[in-house]
Amino acid sequence: MIFRKFLKQDAQAVSDLITLTLRTSNSKDYSPEYLENDIQRLQPDDIAGRAEGQHFYVAEEDGEIIGCGAIGSYWGKEDESSLFTIFVHPDYQGRGIGRKIIETLEQDELALRAKRIEIPASITALPFYLKMGYTYKNGKAVIDEEQLYRLEKYRDSTSKQENVMVGDRKELAEQIYQVMLQRRSYRGKYRAEKVPRDKLEMIMEAGLAAPSGCNKQTTSLIAVDDPNVLKEVLAVIDPPIAVTAPAIICVLTRRINAYRDRCFAVQDYSAAIENMLLMISALGYASCWYEGHITDTDRIGDKIAKVLHVPDGYELVCLLPVGRPEGEARAPKKMKLEERAWFNRPEPDETIR
Numbered sequence: 001m002i003f004r005k006f007l008k009q010d011a012q013a014v015s016d017l018i019t020l021t022l023r024t025s026n027s028k029d030y031s032p033e034y035l036e037n038d039i040q041r042l043q044p045d046d047i048a049g050r051a052e053g054q055h056f057y058v059a060e061e062d063g064e065i066i067g068c069g070a071i072g073s074y075w076g077k078e079d080e081s082s083l084f085t086i087f088v089h090p091d092y093q094g095r096g097i098g099r100k101i102i103e104t105l106e107q108d109e110l111a112l113r114a115k116r117i118e119i120p121a122s123i124t125a126l127p128f129y130l131k132m133g134y135t136y137k138n139g140k141a142v143i144d145e146e147q148l149y150r151l152e153k154y155r156d157s158t159s160k161q162e163n164v165m166v167g168d169r170k171e172l173a174e175q176i177y178q179v180m181l182q183r184r185s186y187r188g189k190y191r192a193e194k195v196p197r198d199k200l201e202m203i204m205e206a207g208l209a210a211p212s213g214c215n216k217q218t219t220s221l222i223a224v225d226d227p228n229v230l231k232e233v234l235a236v237i238d239p240p241i242a243v244t245a246p247a248i249i250c251v252l253t254r255r256i257n258a259y260r261d262r263c264f265a266v267q268d269y270s271a272a273i274e275n276m277l278l279m280i281s282a283l284g285y286a287s288c289w290y291e292g293h294i295t296d297t298d299r300i301g302d303k304i305a306k307v308l309h310v311p312d313g314y315e316l317v318c319l320l321p322v323g324r325p326e327g328e329a330r331a332p333k334k335m336k337l338e339e340r341a342w343f344n345r346p347e348p349d350e351t352i353r
């Protein structure tokens with residue numbers, strides 16, 4: 001495979017590649033009207049026009065164009081650039097071509113001179129760009145009126161530090177805080193809507209990013225999204241739970257000591273579970289921490305482990321359904337902050353519950 005600069009005669013092939021990719025890969029996240037409107041704006045003449053104002057690259061294999069991407073100045077600025085029109089042929093996705101396109105663009109002179117690079121990201125490509133080190137612009141994880149996320153990357157961390165203002169951090173903290181407050185245990189029906197693999201990966205990555213005692217990383221995960229395997233798992237859960245969930249994540253632990261006789265496996269998987277629950281909520285899905293149910297004396301967790309061929313040494317301790325909720329979660333009553341938290345010392349007559 002080679003990466004080279006776009007030539008005028010590539011316009012038709014690039015336009016065809018974009019059309020196919022939008023209709024194939026992006027159709028799970030966007031309506032046909034939205035995609036057809038995009039396709040109309042990315043005809044061969046439009047591509048040739050874009051290539052005049054931007055540095056446009058193509059990835060070619062055996063004479064076929066299988067990927068493309070461009071970089072241009074961000075609204076005419078010399079020290080800010082933007083990436084555009086990044087597509088990989090559906091048959092070639094998952095082979096690192098997208099990564100190579102980004103790396104090629106980031107080595108272009110328009111990237112090297114820029115302090116900041118922006119990407120208007122589709123819902124479909126969002127997890128990929130986040131993996132490539134781009135973060136939400138100004139910390140705002142919001143979709144705009146064009147149904148795109150605005151992402152950005154600073155060329156070095158010092159310029160990022162300079163540019164991230166206190167207000168932006170406040171907004172990010174506010175969003176995280178809202179996700180934490182709004183997360184609820186959901187035990188209702190789920191919509192019959194598949195959870196894309198990249199979302200499941202994002203949730204599991206969030207879980208595995210959690211701290212662990214002495215970094216022993218005692219937690220492992222299995223996501224089940226195959227309807228046949230799901231059916232087998234649900235068949236051993238009695239009384240039933242998560243019956244309509246399109247995916248579940250099973251949490252496994254290895255009860256090994258962190259040091260001396262201190263085992264932090266419970267703390268490790270609890271931290272991982274909470275990270276996953278927060279990510280599930282942030283993505284608009286619902287879940288519930290099912291642990292009591294599957295670790296009780298009837299040992300449902302062991303039965304699920306058997307169905308999933310979990311190797312010896314791992315214990316299946318929790319099940320998290322993942323899916324779009326059909327209903328609303330019921331908010332349980334929670335004690336107020338002043339009933340459970342204090343500054344310095346509680347007053348002598350205060351009860352610590």
Ligand SMILES: Cc1cc2nc3c(=O)[nH]c(=O)nc-3n(C[C@H](O)[C@H](O)[C@H](O)COP(=O)(O)O)c2cc1C
Pocket residue numbers: 183184185186187288289290291292293294330331332
């Ligand atoms: C260790 C642990 C085990 C739990 N096990 C179950 C369970 O087996 N079944 C269930 O319906 N909920 C279970 N939950 C969820 C709690 O019931 C729930 O978090 C609590 O009622 C507070 O509601 P909230 O999550 O909406 O804040 C568990 C939660 C934790 C932390």
